[in-house]
Each structure stands twice: as C-alpha cells, then as structure tokens.
C-alpha cells in the first residue's frame with residue numbers, strides 16, 4: 001500500500017507517493033488553478049488518477065490545505081485560498097475517487113511529518129510550529145495528530161503574546177483580535193514589529209540578511225524577535241510540556257535560533273530545569289506534502 005499526499009498551496013499543487021518506509025516513489029507538481037473550485041477539484045483528481053495509473057498500486061490519500069474542515073459542516077473554513085471556503089472538498093474528492101480522503105491543515109501536516117520520520121521521530125509528543133507568511137501549530141501524540149472537538153488543537157498563532165513589554169506592538173490581526181502571535185512572529189509580523197522599533201520599513205528577509213552580516217541594529221531586532229518567540233513557546237511548554245518542539249518555515253533557517261531561544265525561554269517556564277529540545281524540521285519545505293501522505297495512516 002502506497003501513501004499519496006497532496007499539498008494544496010495557493011500557487012502550486014504537489015503530489016507525493018511514499019512507500020511504507022517513507023521512501024519517495026513519485027513526486028509531481030502543477031500550478032493550482034486560480035479562483036475556481038471546480039478546476040482545483042478536477043486538477044487534484046487528475047493528479048491522483050495519473051499517479052495511481054503510473055504506479056499501479058493501491059494507496060491511501062491525505063491532503064494538506066491552507067485551512068481546516070469545520071466539524072459542524074465538514075466544509076472548508078479559515079482558508080486563504082478563498083474559493084475553497086464553504087466547499088465540501090472531502091466529500092467531493094471521496095465521491096470522485098471512491099476512497100477515504102483525510103484532510104488537515106498545513107501546520108498539522110508539518111507536525112505529522114516531523115513526528116513520523118523527521119526531527120521529532122522517537123519523541124512521544126511533538127509540538128510543531130510553522131512560521132512563514134503565517135504562524136501555525138500542530139500537536140502529535142504517539143504518532144497521531146490531535147484534533148480536538150473544535151478542530152483547532154495546536155492552533156498557536158492566534159493566541160496573544162504572553163508577558164508583553166511596552167515595545168511589543170498591538171497590531172490588529174486578520175482574525176479580528178489584536179496582538180496575536182501571528183502579528184508579531186510571522187514574516188509580516190517581524191517586518192511590522194521592526195518598523196515599530198526602529199522606524200525602518202524593510203522586508204523581514206532583509207533584516208535577517210543584515211543580522212547574518214553582523215549589523216548591530218538588525219541584531220537587536222532579531223534578538224527581540226527571539227525573545228518574543230521564547231515567550232510564546234514557554235507558554236506552550238507550561239501548558240503541554242511537549243517532548244520536542246519542531247520549527248518549520250522560513251524562520252527555521254536561522255541556525256542560531258535553536259541555541260538562542262532555549263537559552264531564553266527558561267525565564268518564563270514554571271520549572272527549575274527546562275530540557276525541551278527545539279529542533280529544525282528535517283524535511284524542510286517537503287514536510288507539508290510528506291505529512292499529507294502520512295495522514296492516510298491516521299485513525300478517522
């Protein structure tokens with residue numbers, strides 16, 4: 001039995017097939033049709049059918065989406081690919097492909113991928129965060145994604161920053177609340193907070209480049225960023241005490257974050273010692289599609 005995974009992104013749709021050991025036996029990518037749900041659906045069906053024809057094997061199917069399924073309705077919610085919102089993606093795919101389809105959000109896919117055979121492999125509980133344009137989280141216990149009755153377990157980015165300081169901005173988030181972690185820790189959040197601190201408007205990537213080149217002001221900006229990330233993760237440790245925390249997304253490429261943030265977070269963790277490892281996602285940008293493939297092995 002192979003495990004097919006689809007990563008449905010805003011601009012590209014990727015399919016992967018893994019064997020039981022997690023070896024990649026197929027990977028293909030197409031542009032995501034824009035603004036048309038029927039076209040997106042047809043594209044996924046075409047990619048899955050073509051992969052199944054090529055590999056001539058039975059398969060499970062999981063799909064990672066930039067959103068989640070509502071428990072109440074089974075329809076897509078919170079998706080930034082707007083035409084997916086309110087659609088019965090799971091039902092439509094199951095009736096087209098005549099098989100069970102498991103759908104999860106992209107942060108959950110990262111968490112599952114890394115807990116299964118990535119940086120979090122071998123740890124009983126894994127909390128994974130993905131920090132890029134957005135700021136999401138996923139929670140895996142004994143290899144199983146935890147979802148919860150509201151389908152939001154691990155949703156980390158729309159909690160407020162704890163232990164706020166006067167310099168922390170209180171930007172209005174798209175979710176309707178102010179001061180969410182996403183508004184401070186995402187790539188956009190880093191840019192806005194740096195603007196708030198320094199009066200300089202430039203992209204987060206430029207701050208990172210200047211930091212890596214040893215610029216004093218950029219170093220202060222990134223160190224303040226580490227401090228906020230350490231607080232946000234200390235709150236996770238206090239609440240759930242995961243055996244490992246895995247970091248994915250653009251910010252995970254900062255090599256010294258894995259030393260610097262754990263040095264800081266002890267200040268806010270309610271324990272005499274903190275041994276939690278902060279680990280870099282092993283599968284990098286492939287974690288989303290690999291995690292989607294592992295979804296097929298999850299209990300329903």
Ligand SMILES: [Zn+2]
Pocket residue numbers: 157158159173174175176177180182
């Ligand atoms: Zn928010």
